[in-house]
Amino acid sequence: MQLGHFREQAVGGGKRERTRAALLDAAVKVVAEKGMEALKISDVTTAAELANGTFYNHFTDKNEMLREAANGIALAISRQLDAEMVGIKDAPTRVVKATASFIDIVLRELDWAAIMLAGAAHVHQLNDDVAAYLRSDLKLGVDQGKFDVKLDRFLIQQIVALIVVTITTQMADGPDRRLTHQACENILRLLGLSPAKARKIVTTALHPS
Amino acid sequence: MQLGHFREQAVGGGKRERTRAALLDAAVKVVAEKGMEALKISDVTTAAELANGTFYNHFTDKNEMLREAANGIALAISRQLDAEMVGIKDAPTRVVKATASFIDIVLRELDWAAIMLAGAAHVHQLNDDVAAYLRSDLKLGVDQGKFDVKLDRFLIQQIVALIVVTITTQMADGPDRRLTHQACENILRLLGLSPAKARKIVTTALHPS
DNA sequence: CTCATTTTTGAGAAATCCCTCATTTATGGG
DNA sequence: CCCATAAATGAGGGATTTCTCAAAAATGAG
Numbered sequence: 001m002q003l004g005h006f007r008e009q010a011v012g013g014g015k016r017e018r019t020r021a022a023l024l025d026a027a028v029k030v031v032a033e034k035g036m037e038a039l040k041i042s043d044v045t046t047a048a049e050l051a052n053g054t055f056y057n058h059f060t061d062k063n064e065m066l067r068e069a070a071n072g073i074a075l076a077i078s079r080q081l082d083a084e085m086v087g088i089k090d091a092p093t094r095v096v097k098a099t100a101s102f103i104d105i106v107l108r109e110l111d112w113a114a115i116m117l118a119g120a121a122h123v124h125q126l127n128d129d130v131a132a133y134l135r136s137d138l139k140l141g142v143d144q145g146k147f148d149v150k151l152d153r154f155l156i157q158q159i160v161a162l163i164v165v166t167i168t169t170q171m172a173d174g175p176d177r178r179l180t181h182q183a184c185e186n187i188l189r190l191l192g193l194s195p196a197k198a199r200k201i202v203t204t205a206l207h208p209s
Numbered sequence: 210m211q212l213g214h215f216r217e218q219a220v221g222g223g224k225r226e227r228t229r230a231a232l233l234d235a236a237v238k239v240v241a242e243k244g245m246e247a248l249k250i251s252d253v254t255t256a257a258e259l260a261n262g263t264f265y266n267h268f269t270d271k272n273e274m275l276r277e278a279a280n281g282i283a284l285a286i287s288r289q290l291d292a293e294m295v296g297i298k299d300a301p302t303r304v305v306k307a308t309a310s311f312i313d314i315v316l317r318e319l320d321w322a323a324i325m326l327a328g329a330a331h332v333h334q335l336n337d338d339v340a341a342y343l344r345s346d347l348k349l350g351v352d353q354g355k356f357d358v359k360l361d362r363f364l365i366q367q368i369v370a371l372i373v374v375t376i377t378t379q380m381a382d383g384p385d386r387r388l389t390h391q392a393c394e395n396i397l398r399l400l401g402l403s404p405a406k407a408r409k410i411v412t413t414a415l416h417p418s
Numbered sequence: 419c420t421c422a423t424t425t426t427t428g429a430g431a432a433a434t435c436c437c438t439c440a441t442t443t444a445t446g447g448g
Numbered sequence: 449c450c451c452a453t454a455a456a457t458g459a460g461g462g463a464t465t466t467c468t469c470a471a472a473a474a475t476g477a478g
Contacts, residue, residue: 015445015455037246040435051457056437148404154378154388158395161370169366179363186367186399195357195401224425224475249465260427265467 004028005076005109006069020058022048024069032111036066036118066115073112074129080105081133091141092193096184096205098133099163103180107170114171117164131156141191148192159187181206213237214285214318215278229267231257233278241320245275245327275324282321283339289314290342300350301402305393305414307342308372312389315376322380326373340365350400357401368396390415 003011004025010018026048030039041062045052059065084101088094106113116130134156141147149155166183170176181202188198212220213234219227235257239248250271254261268274293310297303315322325339343365350356358364375392379385390411397407 019455041437042435052436053438053458054456057455061436154391157374157378158371158392161374162367165366165370169363182363183367189398189401190395192398192404194403228425250467251465261466262428262468263426266425270466 004111006072009072016058019048019050019054022050023055023058023065024072027065027069028073028111028115031066031069031118032114035114039066070115071129073115077102077105077112077116078129078133091137091144091146092188092191092201093205094137094140095134095187095191096202098137099184099187100180100206102130103163103167103170103183106167107175110171113167117168131160134159138191146191146193149190158190162187162190215281218281225267228257228259228263231259232264232267232274233281236274236278237282237320237324240275240278240327241323244323248275279324282324286311286314286321286325286339287342300346300353300355301397301400301410302414303346303349304343304396304400305411307346308393308396309389309415311339312372312376312379312392316379316384319380322376326377340369343368347400355402358399367399371396371399 004021005028006021006024007018010021013021023044026044027039030043030047034043039062041055042052044065045055048054055065059068081098081101085094085098088097106116135151138147138149138151138155142149142151162183166179170179184202184206185195185198188201189195193201213230214237215230215233216227219230222230232253235253236248239252239256243252248271250264251261253274254264257263264274268277290307290310294303294307297306315325344360347356347358347360347364351358351360371392375388379388393411393415394404394407397410398404402410
């Protein structure tokens with residue numbers, strides 16, 4: 001049986017923790033199917049094969065649950081990104097690898113994508129968490145003299161927007177690595193690199209062959 | 210009395226047309242105040258000073274109405290853009306002026322912004338309509354040899370994403386012309402222009418002094 | 419002005435969903 | 449295994465919203 005992310009975290013825990021995890025997994029799944037706004041409490045409990053009232057033993061309302069689910073997913077993604085980024089020093093390469101990995105992870109766990117994207121609008125802390133990675137890599141690049149930009153919140157938002165579109169497009173049309181590459185090139189262009197240089201960095205960063 | 214956009218279109222029309230327009234104006238206003246998801250039929254009819262049941266004489270459901278409202282707004286914006294763009298031949302300048310004008314229009318009619326942005330996700334045709342302008346200007350630029358890009362749907366989506374973020378940011382934090390300028394520069398960078406050239410074009414295009 | 423037709427009205431039926439709580443069931447330490 | 453405690457259950461009350469429809473009002477062509 002394929003356990004969801006939260007239930008995997010909860011093996012060995014007490015009953016309380018395990019049903020809580022089941023609810024969170026169910027929430028993620030339901031959001032992926034129906035979106036955040038259309039989500040009903042009963043959808044979640046049904047998907048988790050639990051009774052309706054059980055929900056209220058664990059969460060006070062829908063938003064609390066969604067926030068926790070989104071934060072849990074964001075944390076898991078952060079962990080994976082951390083692992084993949086150790087030892088990379090060149091800022092443009094970091095940006096490209098982090099972007100591509102992030103998109104890869106989210107598209108591999110398709111259920112995660114929905115809650116990350118839907119959550120992005122509502123759960124502001126989420127957006128900030130993921131953006132923190134980006135910010136530090138951008139700062140690195142500015143300090144290295146490789147990015148010709150003013151580093152501010154607006155810049156982050158613009159880049160995040162490019163990433164989000166890349167994910168939603170591939171959610172709709174199916175995965176396509178070329179779009180991810182194109183998005184990375186575009187981000188580097190936006191950061192002030194020439195088209196030629198952007199292409200070169202993306203190619204070497206994403207084709208270690 | 211300040212008539213809304215749809216009622217203005219409907220002066221001189223029959224009663225049916227006029228109450229329909231009143232409902233659409235009310236819908237736009239309510240979406241601006243409460244968002245698309247939280248919108249109730251009764252909100253719309255109340256705002257339009259009509260009875261609840263009247264709604265069903267004109268629309269079968271909420272989405273049909275929202276789609277029509279969004280399309281009407283998109284058409285109005287297209288008209289205004291058409292008027293402002295006549296005679297501009299240089300592709301980069303066209304892109305910059307159209308982008309800046311679009312953002313200006315939407316932020317000036319704040320009620321429009323909400324339905325355009327909320328609609329963008331749900332009403333796909335909308336996205337395409339507005340994007341058609343962009344597409345033709347991009348084609349022009351590619352033909353003129355000024356843009357170093359492959360013109361496809363993904364490119365359009367990336368650029369639209371940058372514009373959308375610029376609008377939402379200014380809706381949240383208040384209008385700031387500098388952000389619009391920055392967004393235009395970023396779009397030109399994305400299209401393959403150097404940072405210096407991008408800045409120069411934006412400056413001359415948006416400061417006719 | 420007249421009146422057949424169109425349009426609006428608003429009360430209430432139907433549907434949906436949230437949330438409570440008395441009861442049943444499961445848990446796990448001793 | 450026992451049993452005090454923790455957790456799950458799900459029927460039902462309540463709140464909200466959608467949608468219907470018979471009756472009332474408005475319209476505008478002749």
